[in-house]
Amino acid sequence: MLxxxxxxxxxxxxxHRAVPNAxxxxxxxLETFLPWLGIVVVVLLVLALLRRSATALVALLLPVTxxxxxxxxxxxxxxxxxxxxxxxxxxxxSDENTDPAGTARALVSAEPDLIALQELVSPAxxxxxxxxxxxxxxxxxxxxxxxxxxxxxxxxxxxxxxxxGIAEPWSRGLRTVVNAPDGDIATYVTHLPSVRVRAxxxxxxxxxxxxxxxxxxxxxxxxxxxxxxxxxxxxxxDRGLAPLTSRLNVAERGxxxxxxxxxxxxxxxxxxxxxxxxxxxxxxxxxxxxxLPVAARITLR
Numbered sequence: 001m002l003x004x005x006x007x008x009x010x011x012x013x014x015x016h017r018a019v020p021n022a023x024x025x026x027x028x029x030l031e032t033f034l035p036w037l038g039i040v041v042v043v044l045l046v047l048a049l050l051r052r053s054a055t056a057l058v059a060l061l062l063p064v065t066x067x068x069x070x071x072x073x074x075x076x077x078x079x080x081x082x083x084x085x086x087x088x089x090x091x092x093x094s095d096e097n098t099d100p101a102g103t104a105r106a107l108v109s110a111e112p113d114l115i116a117l118q119e120l121v122s123p124a125x126x127x128x129x130x131x132x133x134x135x136x137x138x139x140x141x142x143x144x145x146x147x148x149x150x151x152x153x154x155x156x157x158x159x160x161x162x163x164x165g166i167a168e169p170w171s172r173g174l175r176t177v178v179n180a181p182d183g184d185i186a187t188y189v190t191h192l193p194s195v196r197v198r199a200x201x202x203x204x205x206x207x208x209x210x211x212x213x214x215x216x217x218x219x220x221x222x223x224x225x226x227x228x229x230x231x232x233x234x235x236x237x238d239r240g241l242a243p244l245t246s247r248l249n250v251a252e253r254g255x256x257x258x259x260x261x262x263x264x265x266x267x268x269x270x271x272x273x274x275x276x277x278x279x280x281x282x283x284x285x286x287x288x289x290x291x292l293p294v295a296a297r298i299t300l301r
Contacts (some may be wrong), residue, residue, distance in 0.1 A: 002048050002056035008048065009040050012063035016258055021239065024139040024201015031237040032266055035255065038067050071255075084182050085279070086298045087111065090269050092118040092191065092231040093128075095144075103287040104131035110284055110295045114178065115148040116229035118191040120290075143171025145189045147229070152179040161190060161213045163206040170298075173214065182300045187278075188221040190214055190230035207233050208240040215243025218274070225253045225300065226274035231291065237265050239300035248272035251281035251296060258283055258292045269300050271296035 012019070016034060021027035041063045048056035089112040094213055096117075104127070107115050117128065120141060128146070129139065134180070136148035140156045147153070154164070159173030172191040177184050193206035211232070219225060228248055234241045236250045250272055257264035269291055271278050277299045284293040 003059035006059035010066045013066035029202040086113040088228045095119040095121045098286040099226040099288040101128040103172040116189045128244035161210045163209040228272040228293035251278040254281040
C-alpha cells in the first residue's frame with residue numbers, strides 16, 4: 001500500500017498535466033499546491049521506516065526524484081548580483097490595509113528599482129504617493145494598480161484584461177515603459193480575478209480568461225524586453241496561467257510563498273520576464289496586507 005501511494009505521488013508530480021481540468025478545474029487545483037506533495041513523501045517515508053518496508057523505501061525513490069526534478073532547482077544557491085540587475089517588488093497591498101504608510105516604508109527598505117502595487121483604493125492612494133515620492137519620483141496608476149519607479153516612465157496606457165462576465169467597473173491592468181539605464185523595458189502591472197475553492201471544485205474561469213487576454217497583449221508587445229508584475233491569483237505551475245508562462249521566464253531560484261500572509265501556502269504574486277532572467281525571488285516581512293510582498297532580482301540581457 002505504501003509503495004502504491006509512493007508511485008501515485010510520483011505520477012502526480014511528473015504528470016500533473018495529465019490530470020483533467022474539465023471537472024472542477026481539478027488539474028489547476030493540484031498544480032496550485034503541487035510543491036506540498038513533498039509533505040506526502042515525508043509522511044510515507046516515516047511510515048515505511050516504522051513498518052521496515054524495503055519495498056516502500058525503494059518505491060519512495062520515485063517521488064523523491066520527481067519532486068527534486070520539478071522543484072529542486074528553486075533551492076539552489078543564489079548567483080551573486082550583476083552589474084545589469086534590476087530589483088523589483090510586487091505587492092497586493094489589500095484594500096483593507098489600515099497602515100498604508102507603514103506598508104510603503106517596508107517596501108522601500110528592500111531598495112527596489114520598481115514597486116508594483118495592487119488593490120490601490122482612493123483613501124490610501126495619496127498616502128502611498130506621499131510616502132514613496134522621495135525615493136520614487138516617477139509613478140503611474142490606472143484603476144487599482146500602480147507602478148513606482150526610480151527611472152522615467154513613458155507611453156503608459158490602460159490594459160484591458162476584464163473578463164466578459166464582469167459587469168461592474170473593473171480596471172486592473174496597465175502597461176508602461178521604464179526608461180532604464182540598460183534600455184527601455186515594457187512593464188505590465190496586473191491583478192487577475194480571484195479564484196475560489198468551492199464544493200464543485202476550483203472556480204477559476206474568469207482568472208483563466210483574463211490570463212488569456214494578458215497573454216495576447218504581451219505577445220503583441222513590440223519592445224523586446226518585458227517585465228510582468230502582478231497578483232495573478234495562480235502559481236507558475238497552474239495551467240491556467242499557461243498563456244503567460246509559455247511566453248515569459250519565471251523565477252529560477254526561490255519559493256517565495258506569498259498567500260495567505262498568516263500561513264503562506266502558494267505564491268500567487270508573480271514576477272515574470274521576456275528577454276531577461278528572473279534570477280531569484282523572495283518574500284519580504286509581512287505588512288498590513290493579507291499577501292506577503294515579494295522581491296525579485298532580474299538580470300537584463
